[in-house]
Amino acid sequence: SYELTQPLSMSVSPGQTASITCSGHNLGHKYVCWYQQKPGQSPVLVMFQDNRRPSGIPVRFSGSNSGNTATLTISETQAMDEADYYCQAWGSNTVVFGGGTSLTVL
Amino acid sequence: EVQLVDSGGGVVQPGGSLRLSCSVSGLTFDDYAIHWVRQAPGKGLEWVSLITGDGYNTYYADSVKGRFTISRDNSNSTLNLQMNSLRTEDTALYFCVKDISAAGTGGYGMDVWGQGTTVTV
Numbered sequence: 001s002y003e004l005t006q007p008l009s010m011s012v013s014p015g016q017t018a019s020i021t022c023s024g025h026n027l028g029h030k031y032v033c034w035y036q037q038k039p040g041q042s043p044v045l046v047m048f049q050d051n052r053r054p055s056g057i058p059v060r061f062s063g064s065n066s067g068n069t070a071t072l073t074i075s076e077t078q079a080m081d082e083a084d085y086y087c088q089a090w091g092s093n094t095v096v097f098g099g100g101t102s103l104t105v106l
Numbered sequence: 107e108v109q110l111v112d113s114g115g116g117v118v119q120p121g122g123s124l125r126l127s128c129s130v131s132g133l134t135f136d137d138y139a140i141h142w143v144r145q146a147p148g149k150g151l152e153w154v155s156l157i158t159g160d161g162y163n164t165y166y167a168d169s170v171k172g173r174f175t176i177s178r179d180n181s182n183s184t185l186n187l188q189m190n191s192l193r194t195e196d197t198a199l200y201f202c203v204k205d206i207s208a209a210g211t212g213g214y215g216m217d218v219w220g221q222g223t224t225v226t227v
Contacts, residue, residue: 035216048214
């Protein structure tokens with residue numbers, strides 16, 4: 001079965017850039033989405049089809065996908081960006097989520 | 107405004123059954139595929155099942171195949187998940203989620219999430 005791998009956690013200072021990676025075999029040949037989930041809340045789609053931002057998502061969020069790695073980049077990170085982030089792709093007739101990355105802004 | 111309202115969760119013994127429902131409003135229901143996604147306490151997101159907008163195609167995670175059945179009533183804009191032979195590992199918060207597309211395949215994205223309903227086995 002297809003698998004997506006994310007770092008368990010990462011930290012970034014306010015105002016700096018956070019790059020969250022998601023790895024999978026030939027991932028660049030698939031569309032990747034990213035979700036942000038804050039404690040006690042439902043997830044929110046922050047990036048779809050690799051690099052498209054839904055309406056309402058700040059422009060400091062961007063995405064890329066090539067080779068075996070997709071990346072969600074958050075520029076000028078703010079305290080409100082502290083959350084869990086999940087990548088997602090379509091595998092072998094199934095939806096696949098990465099294990100999630102806990103982003104700390106400190 | 108598009109809204110998905112999940113319901114039907116509860117406490118059930120192992121081996122028991124439960125039926126989750128999702129009421130959808132604010133869109134043309136059969137234009138979109140709908141998923142169920144679950145999250146065990148303190149864990150990550152796990153995809154459970156998908157039904158296409160026309161209801162003709164369904165997909166399941168291996169962990170629930172043969173035990174769960176997804177269905178939709180396009181006349182009432184509702185989605186259901188019949189869960190049988192429940193196991194302790196099915197304990198989770200279950201989300202009903204709208205896909206961006208009618209097919210749901212291809213990883214286009216899930217753009218509207220319900221608030222979730224809790225299942226405890």
